[in-house]
Amino acid sequence: MSETPPKPVALEAREAGEDGRRFSPSVARNREPIRDAFAEHVAREGRVLEIASGTGEHGAFLTEALTGLDWTYSDVDAASRDSQAAWVAAAEHDRLHGPLVLDASLADWGEAEAERPWDVVVSINMVHIAPMSAVEGLFAGAGRLLKPGGRLFLYGPFGRDGVMAPSNARFSEDLKRRDMEWGVRDLEMELLPLASLADMILQEIIEMPANNLAVVFERT
Template sequence: MTGGPEKPVALENRDASADGRRYSPSVARNREPIRDVFAQQVATEGRVLEIASGTGEHGAFLTEALPGLDWTYSDIDPASLESQRAWVRAAGQGRLRGPLVLDASRADWGEAEAARPWDVVVSVNMVHIAPMAAVRGVFAGAGRLLKPGGRLFLYGPFAREGEMAPSNARFSEDLKRRDPDWGVRDLDLDLLPLALQAGLALKGITEMPANNLAVVFERG
């Protein structure tokens, strides 16, 4: 995650296997829809940097589904980093890498900076459970590290022009009770200005299950 390693980063119970890999119920529900949008609108090949990789399941699933992807995990949460390492060990296919220790709120992303340019930057279910400094950092980092024509992919619940689905509004209020700097972000009012500032243009918005959106930006 991105709010500091002392903070809780999972909003659900995550099962762990004997080899250290963790499993998220939400990933099991959304990985196929994410795969489909990723293949159609983001990339089927290239170098991918994932921000706040969580259990690591998305990278493992997408590199199996799309053999042209070379995926690097990153996080700052120790438990998540351990799960990501376990997924790298289990994959054994050479296209699942990391994890990098990366705090998105910082102006320098360390090893990720040295490995630029990236073809894709990915953040799944992160921007609503991270401080705005980290959200701003995701856009600024994508603007720095993506190649021209590279894509930033976001997935999660979003508001649109001040309005959101009732279930997302309830979820946002619950998040704000946990941490006042968390909450469902407004794609139009909060995030598009950050994208513009970072040199990223909105390329596509896809409605996803459970009132989530898949959002794709492109670096100019």
């Protein structure tokens, strides 16, 4: 019997450079708005743990723009970690680290646990292409690893109290056709209860381009 091929961790083609760094079209579109929201509402300095770092571009871009950030990549996917390692090697500063092998759905985040407390946990475009167990684990892990007053930063499409923009609803249905465990999450109905269980409170909701949101939680 042939093995089931692994599920893709990205919804788009990612170009690879000769040095191993991968490049995402969506990052090219959203990195400036994310940088601005992060700088204004999250932090300009501190130790950041990124969950599901993908190509690694966001960490590289934000640490170039915000020189007080010290950023650690992590991912469950080996190919993504290879790209992240290439971004670390290419950086002209020493504030990019990792990647750590980290499965957000687990109760123990391995090396990241030993480095706590973290100032910020970041997850960009993950919660809609992950099973709910990983979403639950993301909040539980952030609550466990963040310092009091530390922040969890999420970016992506979300529903709001049972209402979803038509484009996000279509996107969610497409995701569920790919994998029934995926789908656009509802901020109030699904995520706020997880934040409460993890001793985090909602701090900011920032409207972003293309019906996306940047959402900031604070550890109490």
